[in-house]
Amino acid sequence: SELITHDWKDGGAPNNDTLYSFSWIHVADEPMILSIPKVDRFHTFQISSANSDNFTYVGEFTHGRKAGAYALLPQDWEGELPEGVTALAEVTSPWVLIFGRTFVAGEADIPAVQELQAQYQLTALSQWGKAEPEVAQPAVFKPHDTSTDPLAVWKTINQMLTENPPVPEEKMLIK
DSSP states (O other): OOOOOTOOSSSOOOSSSSEEEEEEOOOOOSOOEEEEEESSSOOOEEEEETTTTTEEEEHHHHHOOOEEEEEEEOTTTOOOOOTTTEEEOOOOEEEEEEEEEEEEOOOGHHHHHHHHHHHHHEEEGGGGSSSSSSOOOOOOOOOTTTTTOOTTHHHHHHHHHHSSSOOOHHHHHHH
């Protein structure tokens, strides 16, 4: 919700003309719908699987600046989406990272972008259309404790891979 400066120490290479929006979501039981208002500036939502494969995008270059509702579908999901909701993609892992970027033209423009960010919404299909949708909080495992277990990192990786198995073309690499 603020511009990043030279003091940034959390990795990556963030822009100083972008406000970021992040969310880890669980898409295993039902579609999750990303709603975006009409946006008058550059914006993009990169959507990645648990293994960091960018499998789809929503944004100005892919969908224009108009408002829209885009569904991320669980693997092998069968059903109907409400009118006005566009199927975006079938997820490649149950846990998905949405990494949004919205252009900001300096400090004076931050409130306008924060207003847009407040309108970005994630809604489970079962909550779609409700005045006050409930936000499910899926169970999230805690990483194993590296201070007491020398194999903790590997146990955490194994647990993550159990919940998010590798895509078919990477199964031999993992094996």
